[in-house]
Amino acid sequence: MKKRKVMRIDILSRINDEKIGALNVLAEILVKDYLRIAKHIIDDNEMQRKKVKSSKTVYSLLRNDLKQGCTIPPIFLAVRKEAIDENEDEYLQNITDDEIKESIRDKKLIILDGLQRTHQMLALEDELKKTGDKEALDKFHTRRLRVELYVGINKIGILYRMLTLNTGQTPMSIRHQIEILYQDYITDTKIEGVELLREVDGPKTIGVGRYKFSDVVDGFQSYLEKNELSFDRATLLDDIKSLEKLSKKGQKVELFQQFLKSFHKFMEKIEEISDGWEFSKSDYTDDFVQPFGRNIANFYLRPQVITAFGAIVGVLEENDVLSDFDELCDKLDDLVIGGDIYEVYYDFLSNLEHIRTTSKKIGNSQRRYFYHFFKSLLNINDESSLNVRKAVKKARQMYNVEFL
Structure with a gap:
């Protein structure tokens, strides 16, 4: 049996989001561990948008900032529906920190906000691996990243949060929003x-x-x-x-x-x-x-x-x-x-x-x-x-x- 890699996730706080009927969890995770999860999120989730092609935009500047240890806003994630028990209300009331961490490790997630930032972090990781700069790569990997996780969010809640969170340069198109619904x-x-x-x-x-x-x-x-x-x-x-x-x-x-x-x-x-x-x-x-x-x-x-x-x-x-x-x-x-x-x-x-x-x-x-x-x-x-x-x-x- 293949041994699961250790992944450090710290739960900082939990707040009920009454608007969408979900649990909002603030957590910290190592960049290395997040990127390991992110690759699966992007590849396995058909609802996730594609990478925006940009070379001379804010995204290319972001990679340089990341090299220098710049902090970035939290990544917003949602636990996919199949990870939730049938009795959702009872599940959310009794869910433990360990169960929340397990849902993250299982990679049944959707990126609500921060997809392009995620792509740029993955691109920087590849860049550092190719250049062989192990010191810079280790330093990048061991930085901590804040994530906000919505647990028990339904499809409407996902759309609502995408609408309200996506205020950046590449908001989700109306057509993609409708497709989710x-x-x-x-x-x-x-x-x-x-x-x-x-x-x-x-x-x-x-x-x-x-x-x-x-x-x-x-x-x-x-x-x-x-x-x-x-x-x-x-x-x-x-x-x-x-x-x-x-x-x-x-x-x-x-x-x-x-x-x-x-x-x-x-x-x-x-x-x-x-x-x-x-x-x-x-x-x-x-x-x-x-x-x-x-x-x-x-x-x-x-x-x-x-x-x-x-x-x-x-x-x-x-x-x-x-x-x-x-x-x-x-x-x-x-x-x-x-x-x-x-x-x-x-x-x-x-x-x-x-x-x-x-x-x-x-x-x-x-x-x-x-x-x-x-x-x-x-x-x-x-x-x-x-x-x-x-x-x-x-x-x-x-x-x-x-x-x-």
Whole structure:
């Protein structure tokens, strides 16, 4: 049996965080021991962000400061859920210092704040090993580092703390925050021919059947709220309690699947009736300096489009125009382009170019235009129903009435 390496961890204080229902523990640990843990945290935790590439920034200066014994702010960690007993309240009331230390040694942790500092400490460790400066390495390794550990924190608490702690140069993106809330859907959503791509996976080519998870969640959130507009960091903090109801495992999963299935059905059908359409300057002259999209995936797989789709489906359901997603999927079988493909997309691009050149808030205006587009396209009581050409023209009329 392999003997576990001795790791010195000193517990300094314990405070209950009543806001998020977790135990906050202040501890000190040797830099060497923390870095041994940190390597596992970064490699094994799929929720953790990637290293920020920076050579001439504050991070490169930090490595020099660390060499000179500069102290740094505490690293904030959270014990992962699987390390907690089922009876969480009783566990937190009775947990001992030794059990807290054991949870740290077991490396079932998430870095809430201090990820980039951790990367720079690891980089300095590698640098000192490569140069062979054993004296400097030993001195660095034996310095003490303060960590704040949250024990018993749930997914909402993790997000809340990430939001409130991340005020530095590289805050977690809104999309990554949303992915944390809805991460259960990644494994629970199994739709044939559909792959969900996460931000932590890095850049991957999107297309019909390959969707950004955060974009789909944006659309689903728009469906639930019947509002196509995006929400920012402050809004996410304000709405944390309502989002908690949707993030629990098992809740809304089937509804999320149905939403994704219907959007996928739309993408399959629009790709089919668009017959391989692609933007070409030779076809469209110089009318479009910055065309909204250059092919079907590039055109429709944008947050502006999927949030508008979600918002209008929610509105149509509320108004009893649509009964459910199954009815929507059935109706999408009858979707038609309604005219010459070149002319339809010329009008589409013209409308979006007009928005780009006249709107002060382009993204929101594009969302609103697509809201009107889907309202015309998916409303069975509208003369433009299931006809892309007619819906494009009707959307421009409705947009002009609203904004001009």
